[in-house]
Amino acid sequence: MRVAAIGDLHVQEDSVAPYRELFTEISSHADVLLLCGDLTNFGKTSEAEILAEDIKSCSIPVLGVRGNINYKYGQPEKVAEILHGAGMTVLDEQAHEIEGVGFAGVKGFMGGYGRGELAPFGEPIAKLFVDEAMNEARKLENQLRTLRTERSVAVLHYSPIVETIEGEPEAIYQYLGSQRLCDPIDRFDHVKAVVHGHAHHGTYEGRTPRGTPVYNVAQFVVKPLFGRPYALIEV
Numbered sequence: 001m002r003v004a005a006i007g008d009l010h011v012q013e014d015s016v017a018p019y020r021e022l023f024t025e026i027s028s029h030a031d032v033l034l035l036c037g038d039l040t041n042f043g044k045t046s047e048a049e050i051l052a053e054d055i056k057s058c059s060i061p062v063l064g065v066r067g068n069i070n071y072k073y074g075q076p077e078k079v080a081e082i083l084h085g086a087g088m089t090v091l092d093e094q095a096h097e098i099e100g101v102g103f104a105g106v107k108g109f110m111g112g113y114g115r116g117e118l119a120p121f122g123e124p125i126a127k128l129f130v131d132e133a134m135n136e137a138r139k140l141e142n143q144l145r146t147l148r149t150e151r152s153v154a155v156l157h158y159s160p161i162v163e164t165i166e167g168e169p170e171a172i173y174q175y176l177g178s179q180r181l182c183d184p185i186d187r188f189d190h191v192k193a194v195v196h197g198h199a200h201h202g203t204y205e206g207r208t209p210r211g212t213p214v215y216n217v218a219q220f221v222v223k224p225l226f227g228r229p230y231a232l233i234e235v
């Protein structure tokens with residue numbers, strides 16, 4: 001299966017069919033399209049409606065996750081509902097299967113990596129913060145556990161590893177993802193690839209500790225490499 005993936009679409013309220021042509025092009029090159037969060041510029045329903053129209057021009061299945069920015073207006077469910085109405089599968093609680101390939105996805109959360117990882121210690125609010133990252137990792141694990149496919153793809157917005165955010169200032173690494181997202185990925189043999197966005201100045205390719213390939217498909221990372229804003233990955 002050939003999977004196209006693009007992150008950080010940032011559709012704006014005043015844009016006119018911003019992805020229509022691209023989605024039509026992708027439909028002729030790939031079997032599935034994955035959208036890796038920050039779908040709209042803020043999280044307004046008016047922006048989601050513009051993207052929804054473009055999603056309708058896609059003739060292949062579209063799946064994806066929301067990004068942190070899609071929570072800005074406090075209506076992430078509404079955004080998901082509009083995109084779902086256009087035929088997109090918004091991954092969050094339930095995995096999805098297409099032609100024998102599994103797809104599991106969550107937005108993820110921040111929290112850092114290695115020595116820089118925030119621990120659930122001290123003030124209740126610090127524990128709550130870490131809980132959010134653990135929760136996202138748990139949701140991903142639950143989805144991966146339900147899949148009975150030989151191959152699957154994990155779809156995220158935040159990064160599970162440091163390698164693919166390299167290029168960003170080191171001081172903000174802990175806001176770009178959490179290594180807690182890596183644990184469920186490395187627990188299941190069927191995960192063959194991971195895609196994420198969020199780190200606009202990161203690095204395209206990396207690997208989890210167990211060796212599963214991870215791709216940062218933020219369009220600003222992919223475009224300079226391939227001359228097109230989406231990645232094509234064989235699964």
Ligand SMILES: [Fe+2]
Nearest residue numbers: 038067068198
């Ligand atoms: Fe983001």
